[in-house]
Amino acid sequence: MSRRVVITGLGAVTPLGTGVDKFWKGIKANKLGISFIDAFNTERTGVKIAGVVRDFNEEEYFDVPGCFDKKEARRMDTFTKYALIAAHEALGDAGTDLSDLDPYRVGVLVGSGIGGIDLTLSEYTKFLEKGPSRMSAFYIPMMISNMAAGTIAMKTGFRGANFDITTACATGTHSIGEAFRKIKDGYLDAAIAGGTESTNVEFTYGGFSNMKALSKSSDLERASIPFDKERNGFVLGEGSGIVVLEEYEHAKARGAKIYAEVAGYGATCDAYHMTSPMPSGEAAGMGMTLAMQEAGLTPADVDYINAHGTSTGLNDKYETAAIKNAFGEYAHSVKINSTKSMIGHLLGAAGAVEAIVCAKTIQEGFIHRTVGYKVPDEECDLDYCVNGNIEQEVRAALSNSLGFGGHNATLCFKKIN
Numbered sequence: 001m002s003r004r005v006v007i008t009g010l011g012a013v014t015p016l017g018t019g020v021d022k023f024w025k026g027i028k029a030n031k032l033g034i035s036f037i038d039a040f041n042t043e044r045t046g047v048k049i050a051g052v053v054r055d056f057n058e059e060e061y062f063d064v065p066g067c068f069d070k071k072e073a074r075r076m077d078t079f080t081k082y083a084l085i086a087a088h089e090a091l092g093d094a095g096t097d098l099s100d101l102d103p104y105r106v107g108v109l110v111g112s113g114i115g116g117i118d119l120t121l122s123e124y125t126k127f128l129e130k131g132p133s134r135m136s137a138f139y140i141p142m143m144i145s146n147m148a149a150g151t152i153a154m155k156t157g158f159r160g161a162n163f164d165i166t167t168a169c170a171t172g173t174h175s176i177g178e179a180f181r182k183i184k185d186g187y188l189d190a191a192i193a194g195g196t197e198s199t200n201v202e203f204t205y206g207g208f209s210n211m212k213a214l215s216k217s218s219d220l221e222r223a224s225i226p227f228d229k230e231r232n233g234f235v236l237g238e239g240s241g242i243v244v245l246e247e248y249e250h251a252k253a254r255g256a257k258i259y260a261e262v263a264g265y266g267a268t269c270d271a272y273h274m275t276s277p278m279p280s281g282e283a284a285g286m287g288m289t290l291a292m293q294e295a296g297l298t299p300a301d302v303d304y305i306n307a308h309g310t311s312t313g314l315n316d317k318y319e320t321a322a323i324k325n326a327f328g329e330y331a332h333s334v335k336i337n338s339t340k341s342m343i344g345h346l347l348g349a350a351g352a353v354e355a356i357v358c359a360k361t362i363q364e365g366f367i368h369r370t371v372g373y374k375v376p377d378e379e380c381d382l383d384y385c386v387n388g389n390i391e392q393e394v395r396a397a398l399s400n401s402l403g404f405g406g407h408n409a410t411l412c413f414k415k416i417n
Contacts, residue, residue: 009094009244011086015051051237051344077116082240083148083196107160111171113348115145170403173351177265194352196240226309226338229377237344241352259359266290270406285325309338351401
């Protein structure tokens with residue numbers, strides 16, 4: 001049995017704002033969500049700029065049904081709060097609590113690349129200074145990366161497949177892809193899917209900085225510059241992206257607003273290097289090809305790619321090679337952009353937030369500019385939408401995520417017919 005799967009609800013917590021409306025307005029205005037770090041002294045890491053969530057006020061959600069109260073908030077890590085609020089928005093946007101479905105047929109697949117890294121740092125500091133007896137009894141259940149998915153289920157009562165995929169930067173895309181497959185293949189009728197991350201502590205920046213992955217630019221407009229020849233590392237971000245996926249006939253029967261159809265999913269592995277993508281782009285390219293094949297499309301049918309586009313020297317060059325592998329002669333005609341040019345790299349949440357961008361792009365026929373780009377790179381020679389926003393019909397779109405460890409994931413979205 002093969003069934004169609006559609007997106008009916010969106011929720012987001014991002015550096016451009018909490019809520020999809022704020023986020024999308026910022027995207028359309030080419031607004032920068034990255035800013036100077038003020039949570040700690042940046043001298044030791046040399047990293048000055050990040051995509052920080054600035055407008056998230058947890059008190060606004062105290063005692064809101066489906067969210068959390070003050071006591072619960074103290075026992076919930078930030079990455080879990082982001083995911084819960086994004087899920088709450090997505091269900092509200094979908095216009096249903098899905099209570100008409102068997103709760104064992106509704107899943108929650110929400111991943112995190114790191115989990116409670118800020119809590120781990122604070123509890124380890126407490127451990128060193130005061131000993132293990134002073135550590136929080138809630139440390140483990142608050143820190144583990146599956147707790148976002150678990151908490152959403154506790155709040156919604158959904159009892160279907162529930163797990164946390166952790167594939168670094170590909171986490172959110174894999175989560176949506178696996179949820180899509182479970183609905184398509186008949187194991188679920190609906191799912192909450194996406195990714196979440198909270199990273200705004202010096203400890204995190206220190207680790208990424210020492211591996212030479214982060215930009216140390218002090219120019220907000222030239223820090224996250226995907227595909228630009230002067231790119232020098234990615235800008236670390238945080239937030240959450242959540243989508244509601246439904247079996248098409250169920251969504252149609254209830255008169256749901258449908259953003260787009262999830263029509264294909266490709267997952268491959270470079271089997272090459274801990275952090276560098278495969279230079280030939282072969283495996284990432286195959287992920288795109290598999291996603292298009294499952295959707296019944298050819299490269300000529302795809303109008304737009306939301307690239308992984310991290311602003312690192314290797315990723316952007318090798319992702320360009322991957323697109324050429326998958327698209328052949330059509331590589332130079334497809335529109336490509338990088339949302340990370342405005343919000344930075346949200347790690348485990350990146351692919352999910354970028355899936356939201358694809359859904360809105362298809363709905364509105366609006367392809368955002370890759371912001372900050374100035375200097376062409378002869379090794380990145382495709383159409384990265386650098387001259388401005390583009391308004392055109394988007395019949396089909398791909399969203400790429402390439403994670404440390406060689407994890408590649410591509411989702412294919414189609415305009416609903």
